[in-house]
Each structure stands twice: as structure tokens, then as C-alpha cells.
Amino acid sequence: MLDLQGLHFRAAFFHSLRSFFVRQQFLEVDTPIRQPLLLPELNIEPLASEGWFLQASPELCMKRLLAAGCSRIFQLCNCFRKGERGQLHLEEFTMLEWYRTNADYEDLMADCEALLSSLLADLGGMDLCAVSNGSLRTGDRVISLQAPWDRLSVHEAFARFSPVSIEQAMANDTFDEILVEYVEPFLGVDRPLFLYDYPVELGSLARSKYGFPLLAERFELYINGIELANGFSELTDSQEQRQRFERELELMDDERRLRSSMPERFLEELAGLDRAAGIALGVDRLLMLLMGKESVGEVVSFAPGDF
Amino acid sequence: MYSAADLRKGLKVQVDGAPFIVTDFEFSKPGKGQALYRCKMRNMITGNQLVQTYRSNDKFEKPELEERKMQYLYCQESEYHFMDTENYEQIVIDKEHLGDNVNYMTDNMDMEVLFFQDKPIDVSLPMFVNLVVTKADPWAKGDTSGSDSKPVTVETGYVLQVPPFVDEGDKIQIDTRTGAYVTRVKE
Numbered sequence: 368m369l370d371l372q373g374l375h376f377r378a379a380f381f382h383s384l385r386s387f388f389v390r391q392q393f394l395e396v397d398t399p400i401r402q403p404l405l406l407p408e409l410n411i412e413p414l415a416s417e418g419w420f421l422q423a424s425p426e427l428c429m430k431r432l433l434a435a436g437c438s439r440i441f442q443l444c445n446c447f448r449k450g451e452r453g454q455l456h457l458e459e460f461t462m463l464e465w466y467r468t469n470a471d472y473e474d475l476m477a478d479c480e481a482l483l484s485s486l487l488a489d490l491g492g493m494d495l496c497a498v499s500n501g502s503l504r505t506g507d508r509v510i511s512l513q514a515p516w517d518r519l520s521v522h523e524a525f526a527r528f529s530p531v532s533i534e535q536a537m538a539n540d541t542f543d544e545i546l547v548e549y550v551e552p553f554l555g556v557d558r559p560l561f562l563y564d565y566p567v568e569l570g571s572l573a574r575s576k577y578g579f580p581l582l583a584e585r586f587e588l589y590i591n592g593i594e595l596a597n598g599f600s601e602l603t604d605s606q607e608q609r610q611r612f613e614r615e616l617e618l619m620d621d622e623r624r625l626r627s628s629m630p631e632r633f634l635e636e637l638a639g640l641d642r643a644a645g646i647a648l649g650v651d652r653l654l655m656l657l658m659g660k661e662s663v664g665e666v667v668s669f670a671p672g673d674f
Numbered sequence: 675m676y677s678a679a680d681l682r683k684g685l686k687v688q689v690d691g692a693p694f695i696v697t698d699f700e701f702s703k704p705g706k707g708q709a710l711y712r713c714k715m716r717n718m719i720t721g722n723q724l725v726q727t728y729r730s731n732d733k734f735e736k737p738e739l740e741e742r743k744m745q746y747l748y749c750q751e752s753e754y755h756f757m758d759t760e761n762y763e764q765i766v767i768d769k770e771h772l773g774d775n776v777n778y779m780t781d782n783m784d785m786e787v788l789f790f791q792d793k794p795i796d797v798s799l800p801m802f803v804n805l806v807v808t809k810a811d812p813w814a815k816g817d818t819s820g821s822d823s824k825p826v827t828v829e830t831g832y833v834l835q836v837p838p839f840v841d842e843g844d845k846i847q848i849d850t851r852t853g854a855y856v857t858r859v860k861e
Contacts, residue, residue, distance in 0.1 A: 453701030543707040
């Protein structure tokens with residue numbers, strides 16, 4: 368729970384996020400939080416609401432807005448994921464998503480660098496900000512936030528930090544365990560890091576890399592071992608997207624599959640979309656880092672334990 | 675049955691036929707990946723630590739644990755005899771299963787005994803016990819060694835450090851969690 372000074376800092380942080388995107392000619396949009404259907408994603412458990420669902424992400428609506436002709440849009444909104452609760456998770460959390468046409472994942476990485484630098488210019492002087500002179504102090508670490516940030520492919524990260532190769536991890540179905548245990552703790556500890564080019568199976572809405580059909584143009588931003596954002600070049604081939612969704616649906620258990628359906632209108636409109644890229648950033652986590660806190664529950668106005 | 679989503683600090687679960695208590699717990703979920711429940715657990719019988727990561731579809735048996743109010747009667751060599759204060763049933767626990775607890779146990783003391791599948795595996799003592807000092811060196815006045823404590827032996831044979839003013843025959847209070855002296859007890 369935030370005190371009065373904390374609430375002011377959070378408000379200044381939100382204001383700074385918005386003014387960055389407005390300056391960059393992004394249109395702020397607000398799409399419904401409660402929706403009748405979900406994108407079929409295996410590992411996201413939705414919260415139900417009277418037969419509909421609370422959004423796990425505004426992705427579906429925002430991509431439809433791109434297809435309808437928007438070229439740069441952003442949204443700050445609350446999202447919900449059932450059963451996710453820990454130091455870095457709240458079932459209800461704040462998401463920032465932005466999408467742009469005629470762009471790919473590298474443009475989004477550049478956006479991230481520019482966004483953070485703009486945030487620091489606005490907030491750096493405030494009492495509660497844990498960043499001074501462009502460096503974040505956390506524990507005995509000093510992390511320089513100055514761009515350019517590090518870039519490391521998933522393949523290279525596994526070669527460097529994991530006891531098994533990425534191919535073995537995928538074959539044994541232990542990618543997540545190894546990433547969390549052996550790889551993530553080393554990511555973004557000197558300066559922020561983009562982990563990029565995921566196996567295509569791990570990016571069901573991401574475009575595969577030109578010339579490398581087994582890789583998806585997807586990245587995650589890490590600071591101090593904490594994952595902050597997930598971005599990708601959007602898959603706009605509706606035929607391929609349908610096959611990817613079918614695969615996700617196949618992997619779900621019967622109960623989940625019954626609640627999911629093929630998002631036909633989304634697929635139809637996707638066909639009209641050309642090159643595009645989009646990203647989701649965990650706002651509470653970024654604020655947590657900027658305030659030098661250890662859990663997201665400390666930087667929201669009310670955490671579940673505060674009722 | 676518990677599922678991985680029930681895991682939290684302090685929960686007792688059965689793993690490979692043994693009772694474990696979760697001592698540390700962390701939820702993680704890499705982006706677009708699956709929920710992972712990372713646990714540190716202590717085997718409630720051997721004390722061994724287990725570090726394990728579970729997925730949400732992992733399931734756990736509830737261990738068959740029961741706490742019974744018992745009275746410690748007496749010991750004969752390494753056999754410690756206890757009696758259930760409700761049904762007067764008597765049981766024996768071997769000294770090695772009692773660990774440091776034997777330092778604080780006196781005849782006829784009431785305590786809780788924890789059973790796993792009807793076998794006693796642990797006892798929980800009161801947080802504080804009062805024990806009589808059976809051996810203490812007198813405090814030499816004018817001792818300039820600068821030490822502010824001295825060793826004494828209590829009725830259970832346990833040796834601990836106490837302030838210099840504690841004498842043989844005094845009753846002292848001991849914290850059973852740390853084994854440390856708390857205060858002298860006047861009666």
C-alpha cells in the first residue's frame with residue numbers, strides 16, 4: 368500500500384508515461400476490460416466475470432484497432448490473471464501496451480530505451496526515486512540505465528548460463544524452469560537487457576524471423592533479473608495465426624478448451640494488417656524498480672492484503 | 675490432496691512418502707510461460723532440505739499428521755517414555771529422534787507429540803522451561819577477566835552460559851528455541 372508521498376510518485380510516473388507517448392504522436396485508447404472471448408493462450412488463466420472474462424491483456428482489441436487504421440496507439444489499463452500471486456505478481460495489475468504499424472521488434476526496443484530515459488528526466492529528481500545520475504541502486508548492485516542497452520539472443524543466453532542447450536531444454540520441456548533458475552538471475556544486472564529471438568513455439572502471436580522459421584521475433588526486457596516487458600513483431604498472416612491458435616487449443620485441457628474459441632473476427636481483420644509490432648510492459652514492476660522496492664504489492668494503492 | 679497452487683510457507687505436504695514443511699516459497703511465471711512454484715522444504719523426520727520447482731498440475735498428498743498431548747514420564751538409557759494424557763497410552767521415543775529437546779525435558783513435563791502415520795516424529799516443548807542449576811562455580815568477586823557470563827549445568831545435564839550471579843540450586847528460565855538463558859526465577 369502506498370502512503371501519500373508514494374501516491375504522488377505513482378501519479379507522476381503515470382503522467383510521465385502518458386506524456387512520452389503523446390509527444391511521440393501515439394493515440395491513447397481505452398478498450399473494454401470485460402470481454403466475451405479470449406485469445407487462446409495456453410499459460411494464461413483468465414478470471415471469469417458473469418460468463419465473460421476480465422482481460423488478461425488488451426492485445427486483441429488493440430490489434431483490431433491497428434487493423435482498423437490506427438498507426439500508433441497506447442493504453443494504460445488494469446489486467447487480470449488468475450492465480451498469479453507473488454513478489455512480482457498481482458492477480459490485478461497495471462499494464463502499458465503500445466502498438467505501431469510499419470515497425471518491428473527492434474523499433475520497440477528503441478522505444479523502451481527512449482521511454483525510460485524520458486521517465487528519468489521527469490522523475491529522477493524526486494525523493495522516492497531510487498535512480499540517481501542515470502544509475503539504479505539496488506542491494507549492492509549499481510545498474511546503469513543509459514542507452515544503448517544489452518542485447519542477447521535466447522540461444523546465446525542458454526549457451527552462456529544454462530547447463531543444457533536451448534534445443535535440449537525445448538526437447539525436455541524444461542525451458543521455463545531453466546530460464547527461471549539459471550538464466551534470468553544474470554539478465555540486466557549491469558544495464559537493462561533485451562533477451563530476443565525465442566523459439567517460435569514460445570511466441571504464438573509473434574512473426575517468425577525472416578530466413579529463420581524456427582525463431583520468433585519476440586523479446587523480453589530485463590532489469591536486475593526481473594522481466595519487465597514482452598514485445599514482438601506481430602504475426603499478421605491470418606492463416607498462420609489460425610494454425611498457431613489451433614496448436615494452443617490442442618494443448619489445453621478439456622475444461623480450458625471449452626471456454627476458448629477461435630477468435631474469427633480478429634483473424635479476419637488481421638488479414639488487413641501489414642507490418643506491425645506491439646509490446647506489453649508491467650507498469651507496477653517498473654515502478655517497483657524505480658522506487659527501489661522488492662514487491663509489486665508495495666507500489667499499488669491497495670494490494671490484496673490491504674483490505 | 676493439495677495442488678501446487680496451494681503451496682505456501684508453513685504448508686505441510688507429503689513427498690515420496692515423507693512429511694515435508696515448506697520453509698520458503700516463491701511464485702514465478704516467465705513471460706508467456708507456465709506458472710512455476712519454487713519451494714524449499716524440510717523433511718520433518720530427517721531435517722533434510724529439499725529444493726524443488728513444481729508446475730500447477732503437480733499434486734501432493736496431505737501428510738497424515740496428528741498432534742497429541744502427552745506427558746514425558748522418564749528416561750531409561752536412550753529410551754524416552756511418554757504417556758498420552760487422554761487415553762493413558764504409553765509410547766517410547768528414541769533419544770536420537772528428540773535431538774536438542776532432551777536438554778529441556780524434565781520428568782512429568784507436558785508437551786505435544788507429533789505423529790506421522792502413527793509414528794512419533796517430533797515433540798514441541800513450551801517456549802520457556804524452568805530448570806534447576808545443579809552445578810555452578812561460585813563467582814569470584816573482583817574477577818577482572820572481564821567476562822560477564824559463566825557456564826552452569828542444569829538438572830537435565832545441559833550446560834549453558836549464564837550471568838555470574840546465578841548459583842547452584844537456583845531455578846532459571848531457558849528459551850527452548852535458542853537454548854539461551856532468559857532470567858532467574860524466584861519462587
